[in-house]
Amino acid sequence: MTQVGVMREERTYWVYVLASKRQGTLYVGVTNSLERRIAEHKAQRVDGFTRTYGVDRLVCYRGFGEVTEAIHFEKQLKRWRREWKVRLIERDNPEWSDLYIEMMELPPLHPDIAAALAEHKRRVSPASRSEDRDP
Incomplete structure (x- = not known):
């Protein structure tokens, strides 16, 4: 038996943490x-x-x-x-990088964004970490 009109749209709901800077003021939200929501925060809307x-x-x-x-989370x-x-943040993002920049990796809209993304990638790449290098 087929149920008509009971199709459920697959959706993802996000819990996110924002910071003012590294070790700065924190905010927790859901969306x-x-x-869209992070863009609104960045535009101060x-x-x-x-x-x-x-x-x-x-x-x-x-x-x-x-x-x-x-x-609930x-x-x-x-x-x-x-x-x-802080421990949760630093487990996956020890540099407190702005993960929104990575999300928006499709052609950057402004050269400063491209430069920030390149700098972030350089800092987190395994080759740039001294502890990963041979002595």
Whole structure:
């Protein structure tokens, strides 16, 4: 038996962490469009905390298939101690790089973005890490 009109759109819901700078002010949010939401933060179209404190560097994000899971994790993360959030960020992004730049890797709209992306790639490539080099 076929159910008519019960098609579910596959969606990803994102929990994200923004920072003002390395080790700076943190903000945790949830959205169904990470690219759009971060662009809004960067353009300072979001009134409130992030605009007031200049928090627009995407330093960590995680995707969920269900909105309830994403909201649950967002609420949980907001209750975490700062040191736990820092550990989460630094596990995958030790340099606190702006991950939005990597997301927008399609032809950069401005030369400064291209330069920032190239610098980020140079810093995180295995060849640039001294601990990975032979003595």
